[in-house]
Amino acid sequence: MTVELMRCPDDDLSLGTLLRGWRERALLTQEQLAQRADLNVRTVRRLENRGLQQPRTTSILLLAEALGLDGEERAVLAAAARGPSAERGDPVAVPRQLPAGAAVFVGREHERTALEDTATVAAIDGMAGVGKTALAVHAAHRLAPRFPDGQLFVNLHGHTRGMTPVDPGDALARVLRAFDVPGERIPEHVDDRAALYRGVVADRRVLIVLDDAADEDQVRPLLPAGRGCRLIVTSRRRLIGLDGTRTLSLDVLPAREAVALFTRTAGPEQVMDAPAGVLVEIVERCGRLPLAVRIAAVRLRARPAWSVGHLLARLTDDRPAELTAGRHSVTAALDLSYQRLSEDQRRVYRLLGSIVGAEFGVDEAAAVQGTTVVRASRLLDQLLDVHLLQEPAPGRFRFHALVRDHVRALPHGTWGEVAGPF
Numbered sequence: 092m093t094v095e096l097m098r099c100p101d102d103d104l105s106l107g108t109l110l111r112g113w114r115e116r117a118l119l120t121q122e123q124l125a126q127r128a129d130l131n132v133r134t135v136r137r138l139e140n141r142g143l144q145q146p147r148t149t150s151i152l153l154l155a156e157a158l159g160l161d162g163e164e165r166a167v168l169a170a171a172a173r174g175p176s177a178e179r180g181d182p183v184a185v186p187r188q189l190p191a192g193a194a195v196f197v198g199r200e201h202e203r204t205a206l207e208d209t210a211t212v213a214a215i216d217g218m219a220g221v222g223k224t225a226l227a228v229h230a231a232h233r234l235a236p237r238f239p240d241g242q243l244f245v246n247l248h249g250h251t252r253g254m255t256p257v258d259p260g261d262a263l264a265r266v267l268r269a270f271d272v273p274g275e276r277i278p279e280h281v282d283d284r285a286a287l288y289r290g291v292v293a294d295r296r297v298l299i300v301l302d303d304a305a306d307e308d309q310v311r312p313l314l315p316a317g318r319g320c321r322l323i324v325t326s327r328r329r330l331i332g333l334d335g336t337r338t339l340s341l342d343v344l345p346a347r348e349a350v351a352l353f354t355r356t357a358g359p360e361q362v363m364d365a366p367a368g369v370l371v372e373i374v375e376r377c378g379r380l381p382l383a384v385r386i387a388a389v390r391l392r393a394r395p396a397w398s399v400g401h402l403l404a405r406l407t408d409d410r411p412a413e414l415t416a417g418r419h420s421v422t423a424a425l426d427l428s429y430q431r432l433s434e435d436q437r438r439v440y441r442l443l444g445s446i447v448g449a450e451f452g453v454d455e456a457a458a459v460q461g462t463t464v465v466r467a468s469r470l471l472d473q474l475l476d477v478h479l480l481q482e483p484a485p486g487r488f489r490f491h492a493l494v495r496d497h498v499r500a501l502p503h504g505t506w507g508e509v510a511g512p513f
């Protein structure tokens with residue numbers, strides 16, 4: 092019943108319709124339901140016929156129990172029982188904060204389905220520019236009709252130039268204000284803010300997108316308690332420490348989808364006569380990273396005189412320079428990940444990127460670092476967690492081609508520090 096209703100957001104989700112549907116599903120007459128819930132049968136009738144505008148909370152709880160509703164259904168029932176907030180003179184706002192989705196969205200079928208099926212919290216991780224935000228926003232727009240009490244979008248600025256990650260207390264204050272909680276009612280302490288936040292969203296159906304989280308600690312206070320809410324988090328770091336979370340690690344795009352993103356962004360007239368092989372070569376030079384593919388396509392669109400062959404030659408010649416357009420640049424995006432590393436991690440990143448071959452094992456990693464396998468392995472794990480390193484097969488490691496470009500372009504002055512043992 093609920094599933095059907097949720098697929099049809101325009102359907103009548105009034106209290107009466109819901110109650111009647113659930114009562115019929117339970118094969119109960121109005122009299123039987125009244126008896127089970129220990130309510131007067133007139134109350135049940137008036138609720139189903141919309142004659143009772145403001146039912147008591149206890150009546151609603153008793154009915155939910157008698158109908159055997161699950162958590163999600165209870166949240167739907169509670170929202171319907173509250174009715175439109177204006178009718179109650181309640182100042183609670185309905186925030187609609189989702190940014191516009193990408194004009195062209197390709198692929199990610201599996202991830203989109205997974206996000207739609209996830210019960211409460213989903214965390215999307217992956218390297219810089221792989222498409223975490225694009226996917227979260229795209230999925231959120233599709234999910235929005237199921238969350239009529241609001242859609243929140245909070246940029247946690249885990250990786251923004253010139254900004255430190257947002258303090259969770261500040262993020263909570265912003266969210267509370269979005270629900271019209273007056274400033275003077277927002278408590279001082281982060282725990283009290285989190286408790287108030289959980290109370291505000293408890294029996295509401297709210298979708299929350301937390302974009303670019305630095306780590307689990309930044310996200311934890313913003314986890315809703317109610318089952319009627321859905322949270323989508325994006326992060327360059329694997330958020331393994333969040334309980335009850337479904338994790339989706341995004342990889343670069345398959346060649347066919349990367350070519351589709353390239354051609355649709357560049358515009359058909361720019362690629363009309365291009366041999367398919369050249370387009371595949373271009374997206375491969377971009378490491379099939381959506382950010383890089385988009386930048387390359389935008390550059391081609393801006394230069395009508397260029398052929399795709401010319402673009403490919405430029406990408407072969409000086410890839411990092413070519414993958415920069417205005418304020419968008421692959422190097423700048425990766426720099427932000429690099430800046431978040433500890434000194435030890437930076438050192439091992441530079442060593443591995445410059446000395447070891449294309450693919451390597453933990454023994455080679457330990458040798459070039461002049462350290463033990465245990466210690467080398469721990470640092471490799473840390474680089475894997477922030478997606479600066481890949482593990483194509485168990486115990487085998489490599490850098491994404493664009494990450495390798497990045498590490499090789501780091502200023503030479505930094506090489507001096509790597510000599511000492513650690």
Ligand SMILES: Nc1ncnc2c1ncn2[C@@H]1O[C@H](COP(=O)(O)OP(=O)(O)OP(=O)(O)O)[C@@H](O)[C@H]1O
Pocket residue numbers: 193195196197198199217218219220221222223224225226250303325327352381382385424
């Ligand atoms: N599936 C996709 N379809 C179309 N465009 C995409 C897709 N994925 C990503 N893009 C585009 O690629 C660029 C980078 O994507 P996005 O900003 O989502 O990456 P990100 O993983 O969030 O990066 P960061 O770690 O820097 O936040 C954006 O311009 C985005 O619109």
Ligand SMILES: [Mg+2]
Pocket residue numbers: 223224225302303325
């Ligand atoms: Mg992002």
